[in-house]
Amino acid sequence: MTTIQVHDKKFIPFIAAADLQARVKEMAQQLSHDLRGERPLFIGILNGSFMFAADIFKYLSIEAEISFIKLASYKGTKSTGNVITAIGLEEDLFGRTVVIVEDIVDTGKTLSQFLPQLEHQQPKKMMVVSLLHKPEAMTHPVKIDYLGYTVPNKFLLGYGLDYDGLGRNLPEIYQLAE
Numbered sequence: 001m002t003t004i005q006v007h008d009k010k011f012i013p014f015i016a017a018a019d020l021q022a023r024v025k026e027m028a029q030q031l032s033h034d035l036r037g038e039r040p041l042f043i044g045i046l047n048g049s050f051m052f053a054a055d056i057f058k059y060l061s062i063e064a065e066i067s068f069i070k071l072a073s074y075k076g077t078k079s080t081g082n083v084i085t086a087i088g089l090e091e092d093l094f095g096r097t098v099v100i101v102e103d104i105v106d107t108g109k110t111l112s113q114f115l116p117q118l119e120h121q122q123p124k125k126m127m128v129v130s131l132l133h134k135p136e137a138m139t140h141p142v143k144i145d146y147l148g149y150t151v152p153n154k155f156l157l158g159y160g161l162d163y164d165g166l167g168r169n170l171p172e173i174y175q176l177a178e
């Protein structure tokens with residue numbers, strides 16, 4: 001792994017592909033243990049989570065379903081601020097064990113606005129799995145039930161994470177060079 005350039009910025013290696021795979025496998029084993037017999041529904045939040053969701057799902061050893069949704073944010077009224085809606089959620093969550101899969105919880109804004117909407121459907125349990133979390137950036141607290149890595153408040157790239165559309169295909173994670 002060496003320094004790379006994407007658009008106008010330089011990125012340095014942060015988490016190697018083999019380390020990521022080992023950590024994702026560990027998380028999947030923990031989930032398989034904790035959710036045995038539940039037939040959980042995994043919901044990946046597009047676009048960023050596609051690679052992490054595919055890998056963690058591949059390593060599960062229990063019966064499970066997976067679906068993906070895209071979140072769209074539009075300006076609500078002044079009092080509600082931005083409103084986030086889910087596109088593509090066809091499953092009924094009532095009574096289900098639901099596992100939300102994110103690549104990163106950064107400020108926490110996305111999930112803190114979106115999770116209450118899913119709770120309306122009255123799932124039996126809802127939990128959050130995130131590969132990465134930046135505690136220093138958190139302005140909207142979100143409970144993460146399964147976390148891969150706590151990371152510093154620096155822009156990350158690769159393994160699903162993009163910089164202006166590019167870099168999602170990288171199998172390792174890079175950090176913006178100072």
Ligand SMILES: O=P(O)(O)OC[C@H]1O[C@H](OP(=O)(O)OP(=O)(O)O)[C@H](O)[C@@H]1O
Nearest residue numbers: 046047048103104105106107108109110
């Ligand atoms: O905690 P937050 O500050 O809300 O940030 C986290 C969100 O940001 C990223 O998505 P983004 O909106 O960049 O869309 P993308 O997944 O399509 O890249 C990421 O996949 C999370 O969904």
Ligand code: HPA
Nearest residue numbers: 106154155156157161162
């Ligand atoms: O660090 C990041 N990199 C790319 N996309 C992101 N979305 C939230 N945080 C990040």
